[in-house]
Amino acid sequence: MLERLKEFASEFFVTGDPLIYGADVAIGITMITIVAVLTYFKKWGWLWRNWLTTVDHKKIGIMYIIASIIMLFRGGVDALMMRLQLAMPNMDFLHPEHYNQVFTTHGTIMILFMAMPFMFGLFNVIVPLQIGARDVAFPFLNALSFWLFFLGAMLFNLSFVIGGSPDAGWLSYPPLSELSHSPGVGQNFYIWGIQISGIGSLATGINFLVTIIKMRAPGMKWMKMPMFTWSVFSTCIIILFAFPILTVTLALLFLDRFAGAHFFTLDLGGNPMMYINLIWMWGHPEVYIVVLPAFGVFSEIVSTFSRKKLFGYKSMVFAMLIISFLSFFTWAHHFFTMGSGADVNAFFAITTMLIAIPTGVKIFNWLFTMYRGRIRMATPMMWTLAFIPCFIVGGMTGVMLSVAPADFQFHNSYFLIAHFHQVLIGGVVFGYFAGLYYWWPKMFGFQLEEKLGKWAFWTWNIGFYVCFMPQYAVGLMGMTRRLSTYGWDTGWWELNFVSTIGAFLMGVGFLFQVAQIADGIRKYKSLKASADPWDGRTLEWSIPSPAPEYNFAITPRGDDVDEWWEEKERRAKGIYPPEQPLEPIHMPKNSAIPFVMSIFWFIAGFGFVFGWLWMAILGLAGVGICMIARSFSYDTDYYIPVDEIKRTEASLRGSV
């Protein structure tokens, strides 16, 4: 009996690597500390009532962002381990098998469990405030989306210590990801981690589409929406069409692995190319999903910090919608070299290049928003200004990659790696950081001090160029991606060594950010933010920081793109809006079901990962019961009485 248990444990837990044992210990200590702290300060009830069961979009947004920063840390550590391994030729820091796991989890985590939730966090916190709504269209579904994402991400991360991590690359091409070549449970973790959080992503997409379509403040016509809201709208359209493809693709791969189907296997008529087409039909739109909201953030910030109206509003909207449309017609540029033939390659080369046109237009519009403005160098603006040259260069290398016959020399090389990191870090990460700094006071009610933020900014930026510019060069020297090691004879080591220095500089930049936030939390009382600390232009700045749970005591009007700016100008002239009577506010009630149901999804997923059908069925039964319970619960809303609104408003306004 003991022997059998031992044998089981040795397969169940990942063993044999000191790094993993270190992680085991670290995870254990962290868990114990969290439990101890919560118990000591008697915070369990607070955690349950205020966070685990909340349906408040602002709190959900904050949880998304916290989770994504933790994932940024994990993905970043993965990146640093890779860079260490590649710093010198013939390094023996990571065994090839381990290296393969590390780059796989790095990619998957950064895109799906860092960028996506960071983006959803910003959606959640800001969109309802910008359009003058009290919450999103479906608050319960919103909470469910978050918990599905969170537990999906946890399931994926669990593979680090239990069962073994996936190691077939972030898109898991078959046949490498099939049972024939990846017999372990790692690929199952990949499938179910993404699958569970993917349901949440799709639901969020629908939720925000409906919110933007149906819940805008009176007077806010389509062409009066703030640009960030427009970017969320365009992104959600892409999510709506792209995520179902991912779900189906992974489901088919799972059927191959679990039920012996042959969709993508080599034998019995399976076709790996079909997977590669499908996954990129999702995968390419996915990069536009994450970058469009960043464009929205930059539009808001450029306008606010130049104290000027956004230039070319209609062009901006039009450009963004074109990008969402075109994003579905470029997927085959990821495999020009798989023998699709000249006709197909020419078509996809052109569609890819076309995207440069609306993107270029957006850049010009941002530049001309600053032109004849007054540019203030606060941290959100600094990240925006760093984005512009970075994205221009990254965009240019993107166009170079889209030239199909030239791509035959770039494909799978470090030139490609440098390109997509430049657009994803320079575009997406810089954008989300800018957004986080910009809306931080609105989320938490206090300002972060700029000094550490500027240190973070400079180390991140210098680190970025030192890390990725050499990678373009080493790509032209023939270094291909996913190499776990290389020899002295290649002539690649100087570039790789410098690149590693750059990666660690970015790591230092991240530490500065953590220090900045920690410092801010320590002194938050003295850093209290006003309702409108940046002299903003849109409705979110018209309410106190942090926003009260009902957002707007009186439903605002949205007659202008820069409604709040106009309102401030009117007030300066002594024109005040007529006093409106307060009315009781209709609010959704907290619910434990999203959290519990996601736990059941986690259990089901874990069962599928290990092929334990009883556990999977148990989990799915729990999911079903939760759905039924929700269908029969009628006590889902309440009203905030006028007295309470008055008290809240008085205390919030009074303290400003």
Place this chain on the structure above:
Amino acid sequence: MNKKPRSLIRIIIPVVLTLVTIALIVWPMLAGGQYVVLDPKGPIGSSQRDLIVISTILCAVVIVPVLILSAVIVWRYRDKPDNKAAYEPNWAHSTKAEAIWWTVPIIIIGLLAIVTIRYTYDLEPSKPLASEKAPVTIQVSSLDWKWLFMYPEQGIATVNTLNIPADRPVKFELTADSPMNSFWIPQLGGQIYTMSGMAMTLYLQADHEGQYWGSGANFTGEHFAQMRFDVNATSEEDFDKWVNDVKQQSQPLTQETYNTLAEPGTSNVAYYSSFPEGLFQDIVTKYVIDGQGAHSKHGGSADEASGAKESTTQDVDKSAN
């Protein structure tokens, strides 16, 4: 207050940082390695290098002015009390200006598109190279984690090393008996995937004698990093001599040795005096049921049976259309 020294430091720090950054980026780019992609030794590689240069110039025409413009705008309109530049907070639309920056990218992309289409058809990998000499055919199969090269005309095979005659087109027929990889010899030209169940065609040529190196460019699992090979381009005589040497000095590749070779693992360089007839076709058609392949008609790739019967250019063109 001592305002002067502080502002001096504020200027010095970024200048020093910028210089250090530039030095860090530029130094390794000049040291050591060789830019193989930009130093082609064959017609395909040269055309691709030209295309890289053309597309870089076309892009640079737009982005360099834009980068300068960005710097100027940010500097000129920074928020300083004594800044005398114009401030027009409500100036947010100009049809003329927007028409310009919709038109300029459209023109540039239009030009680039024309160039791209021309080169895409010119450099279609299965298109034979113009040459007076008949191409030599080499059959390539990527295995877990090694490369197998078969020379059907010479009747020999090698592992992880490739010899070709210089100044003569080489017709590579490629497949995989493993997860898909990508066959890349940067100095001769761009890569093409090797995929199970289908045969791809790639024409390359080395204009000069010399040693080039190649690698697998698409990740295939644990020891993927070991899938490198040298390409020796020699004169026609040296090539024939080398073939004879291999024939006389090596063991044959039997079906059994192939089966061992195809198992996952790394391998040293190896030479074989012969290989089983039709081995390449056997690998391609390994998964075919009832004579129907997964990719019986796939554009750009050669016909399934291309290895068996000498596939002609027309065959390839048919499947590409």
